[in-house]
Amino acid sequence: xxxxxxxxxxxxxxxxxxxxxxxxxxxxxxxxxRAGLWEQLDTELLVEQNNTYRRKLSVHRWVAAAxxxxxxxxSGWAVLRQWHSSSSTIAGQRAAATDSRATIAAKGLENxxxxxxxxxxxxxxxxxxxxxxxxxxxxxxxxxxSPSGSEQELLANAYNAYATLLAAHNQRSPTGRASQSSxxxxxxxxxxxxxxxxxxxxxxxSTGSTVTQFTGNYFPTEGSAAGAGWNGLLPRFxxxxxxxxxxxPDTLKALLLAVPQPNRNAVAAAPDETQTSTxxxxxxxLGGSLAxxxxxxNINFSHNDGRVQADDVTNALRNYYQDDAExxxxxxxxxxxxxxxxxxxxxxxxxxxxxxxxxxxTQQRATSATSYGFIxxxxxxxxxxxxxxxxxxxxxxxxxxxxxxxRKTSYRYRTVAVPVEIRYGSTQPGTSLYAKVGAAVGLxxxxxxxxxxxxxxxxxYSLTSTDSPYRQVQTSVRGGAGVRYQPxxxxxxxxxxxxxEMGLTTLNANPSQRVMKQSRPYSVGLEASVEFxxxxxxxxxP
Amino acid sequence: xxxLASLALQPATGLRGLLAGTPAPPTEAFTSPVSTVRQLTxxxxxxxxxxxxxxLAGSRLMQKHLYERFSxxxxxxxxxxxxxxxEAEDVLQEGFITVFRNLSSFRRECPLEFWIRRxxxxxxxxxxxxxxxxxxxxxxxxxxxxxGEEFTxxxxxxxxxxxxxxxxxxxxxxxxxxxxxxxYGHKEIGEMLGISEGTSKSQYSRxxxxxxxxxxxxxxxxxxxxxxx
Numbered sequence: 001x002x003x004x005x006x007x008x009x010x011x012x013x014x015x016x017x018x019x020x021x022x023x024x025x026x027x028x029x030x031x032x033x034r035a036g037l038w039e040q041l042d043t044e045l046l047v048e049q050n051n052t053y054r055r056k057l058s059v060h061r062w063v064a065a066a067x068x069x070x071x072x073x074x075s076g077w078a079v080l081r082q083w084h085s086s087s088s089t090i091a092g093q094r095a096a097a098t099d100s101r102a103t104i105a106a107k108g109l110e111n112x113x114x115x116x117x118x119x120x121x122x123x124x125x126x127x128x129x130x131x132x133x134x135x136x137x138x139x140x141x142x143x144x145x146s147p148s149g150s151e152q153e154l155l156a157n158a159y160n161a162y163a164t165l166l167a168a169h170n171q172r173s174p175t176g177r178a179s180q181s182s183x184x185x186x187x188x189x190x191x192x193x194x195x196x197x198x199x200x201x202x203x204x205x206s207t208g209s210t211v212t213q214f215t216g217n218y219f220p221t222e223g224s225a226a227g228a229g230w231n232g233l234l235p236r237f238x239x240x241x242x243x244x245x246x247x248x249p250d251t252l253k254a255l256l257l258a259v260p261q262p263n264r265n266a267v268a269a270a271p272d273e274t275q276t277s278t279x280x281x282x283x284x285x286l287g288g289s290l291a292x293x294x295x296x297x298n299i300n301f302s303h304n305d306g307r308v309q310a311d312d313v314t315n316a317l318r319n320y321y322q323d324d325a326e327x328x329x330x331x332x333x334x335x336x337x338x339x340x341x342x343x344x345x346x347x348x349x350x351x352x353x354x355x356x357x358x359x360x361x362t363q364q365r366a367t368s369a370t371s372y373g374f375i376x377x378x379x380x381x382x383x384x385x386x387x388x389x390x391x392x393x394x395x396x397x398x399x400x401x402x403x404x405x406x407r408k409t410s411y412r413y414r415t416v417a418v419p420v421e422i423r424y425g426s427t428q429p430g431t432s433l434y435a436k437v438g439a440a441v442g443l444x445x446x447x448x449x450x451x452x453x454x455x456x457x458x459x460x461y462s463l464t465s466t467d468s469p470y471r472q473v474q475t476s477v478r479g480g481a482g483v484r485y486q487p488x489x490x491x492x493x494x495x496x497x498x499x500x501e502m503g504l505t506t507l508n509a510n511p512s513q514r515v516m517k518q519s520r521p522y523s524v525g526l527e528a529s530v531e532f533x534x535x536x537x538x539x540x541x542p
Numbered sequence: 543x544x545x546l547a548s549l550a551l552q553p554a555t556g557l558r559g560l561l562a563g564t565p566a567p568p569t570e571a572f573t574s575p576v577s578t579v580r581q582l583t584x585x586x587x588x589x590x591x592x593x594x595x596x597x598l599a600g601s602r603l604m605q606k607h608l609y610e611r612f613s614x615x616x617x618x619x620x621x622x623x624x625x626x627x628x629e630a631e632d633v634l635q636e637g638f639i640t641v642f643r644n645l646s647s648f649r650r651e652c653p654l655e656f657w658i659r660r661x662x663x664x665x666x667x668x669x670x671x672x673x674x675x676x677x678x679x680x681x682x683x684x685x686x687x688x689x690g691e692e693f694t695x696x697x698x699x700x701x702x703x704x705x706x707x708x709x710x711x712x713x714x715x716x717x718x719x720x721x722x723x724x725x726y727g728h729k730e731i732g733e734m735l736g737i738s739e740g741t742s743k744s745q746y747s748r749x750x751x752x753x754x755x756x757x758x759x760x761x762x763x764x765x766x767x768x769x770x771x
Contacts, residue, residue, distance in 0.1 A: 015692045018754055019722040022703060026723050029700045030614035031621055033631055038609055041635050042602070048639060428646050429598070488598040488646070 067481045283348040285533030293525020295338035295364040297507045300519040328370045336365030354423040364413045369406040375449045376469045408452040417442030429488045435481040442474045475504040499527040590654045623666035637665035706756040714749035
């Protein structure tokens with residue numbers, strides 16, 4: 001019997017080792033979870049949504065409060081600084097005026113040659129409109145006096161001329177402050193009458209403290225004028241606050257699923273994702289921005305190369321009007337519109353921090369108005385001479401000086417700058433808040449100053465101008481906050497919010513103040529920017 | 543020790559290896575943004591991009607569709623890492639919450655299923671850390687021979703293999719799943735579990751030995767009429 005051969009045919013079915021067995025069985029396995037699990041998950045998602053909403057709302061409130069506090073701080077600081085600057089200038093003017101009067105009195109007393117000789121010092125050597133106007137004023141005031149040659153009469157002439165100047169100054173007070181002007185008129189007129197009376201008594205040989213009385217009447221009026229001055233310089237950006245203080249994204253629900261939740265283990269468990277994230281260029285976003293702001297150059301030209309070589313009387317008068325022009329210039333200085341366009345490059349450092357830089361071009365405008373044709377720290381108009389064209393006579397108790405209208409001066413500055421900013425906020429799609437701080441270094445390409453009605457007085461400076469009163473290299477710090485919006489799966493995002501900028505350097509090249517008391521430009525406005533780049537710039541693995 | 547050395551030399555050929563060798567899916571399916579979500583389209587015909595966009599737009603319906611599409615496969619994953627069905631459902635729920643919370647960070651460079659699977663594995667690891675803190679096991683405590691066995695794949699079902707995996711001690715189950723099924727290396731597993739690379743090798747060796755013995759016991763109890771090996 002033949003025995004059948006053993007069946008050695010191998011099993012045709014696939015085999016594998018232990019790992020292959022489990023991998024093959026587990027790879028595509030499906031097990032349906034219990035039916036109610038989705039409802040449970042739905043409830044959990046709703047709870048999660050509510051918690052996230054509360055958390056976001058809390059964060060938004062804090063950010064809004066911080067922005068409000070920042071804006072109030074900047075505003076308060078600017079106002080206080082402006083007030084302090086105005087007070088300092090007025091105090092300086094008081095000192096200069098006292099010096100002028102002392103010089104006038106001393107000059108009159110020390111000049112035994114008579115009235116004609118005393119006035120001739122100024123009349124023979126006028127170097128500009130101020131000196132000429134002062135000389136004319138003195139001459140006009142002295143016409144009603146019979147030349148006796150005595151020192152008492154000379155002093156009376158000087159006091160009379162000074163009263164005329166003060167009356168003329170009172171008449172120049174800007175309109176719009178009727179109550180203060182009327183009060184000032186009364187005080188000035190009282191002062192003038194007092195001086196005239198005392199001058200008369202002094203001519204008779206009596207003595208008195210004329211300067212003291214006059215000073216006491218004069219300064220309270222200036223004080224009220226100064227009060228109106230810094231009130232007039234209140235920043236105009238107050239109107240801008242309502243637009244963003246209460247602003248709050250109303251699409252918070254869309255954020256709920258966009259909350260990044262970094263997890264260390266997830267990052268460790270997902271090397272494929274993190275390897276891709278090392279492509280640095282994916283974090284780069286290019287774009288542009290446009291900013292519109294209220295810009296105040298905040299220049300203080302006080303004692304800025306305004307002195308001339310002349311006799312003491314001329315310098316005293318020159319100082320008086322220079323200071324007066326500077327005060328008036330600052331008092332009427334108004335913020336203008338600043339427009340800034342920029343090409344930006346934003347680099348996402350991580351999920352919250354973004355570094356932004358680029359290049360920007362800015363055009364800034366501002367206006368002021370003075371009675372002196374005061375531009376760029378100099379008096380380019382002969383307007384001052386007109387002040388004395390119709391001065392009253394010596395015997396007149398109410399000088400009939402016609403009020404001199406202020407003339408508007410316009411300023412335009414064009415700069416290019418390189419800003420560097422760091423922004424904190426979400427980089428995920430949806431609506432989120434951001435805050436940023438930064439600094440910029442700029443170059444003043446050119447400036448143009450115009451005097452209304454006098455095109456010949458227009459001054460234009462460029463990079464090559466050596467006599468420009470403005471600083472060419474400027475630095476500033478800036479900050480802002482607002483809303484960032486990126487649609488789901490979009491490769492662009494929109495950033496909109498208020499921004500504030502403060503100069504670290506003064507706009508004028510040679511400020512005479514100490515560093516801590518210098519006036520620096522500032523601006524407050526709105527900025528909008530759009531960025532284009534990878535739709536998912538950040539790495540967030542669960 | 544030689545056994546451990548041979549373990550270290552084995553390439554990671556789990557699902558991650560399969561993924562690396564998988565042809566890239568059609569670009570449109572993962573990168574093309576869809577502006578409008580088709581609400582009336584049957585859920586099975588919705589593309590991944592549509593599901594993702596709908597979820598990102600806050601549509602709860604799309605979230606449900608996404609859950610229904612992947613919950614079965616993800617439940618199987620969670621069951622491998624969990625000891626009980628109840629625990630697996632906890633992991634599944636936590637994982638899907640994480641998915642919906644972080645969906646905006648999904649870059650669509652890989653199939654959505656792999657991304658969700660990673661999230662589920664991470665959720666299982668978190669659950670494991672909460673429930674069963676690992677006890678350090680010295681290296682080389684359970685040196686075992688690894689080579690030599692051959693199993694006929696068709697002889698075993700998912701349920702019985704899942705049952706013997708779930709019977710493993712948690713630390714062995716974690717290491718076995720991560721190494722044999724997911725394809726992570728022992729160094730990565732050590733970092734994920736907070737243990738040393740040698741400990742991971744040792745635990746995997748022990749888990750493998752246990753599984754092998756259980757499968758052999760399964761073969762002995764079966765009445766299939768032929769040997770399984």
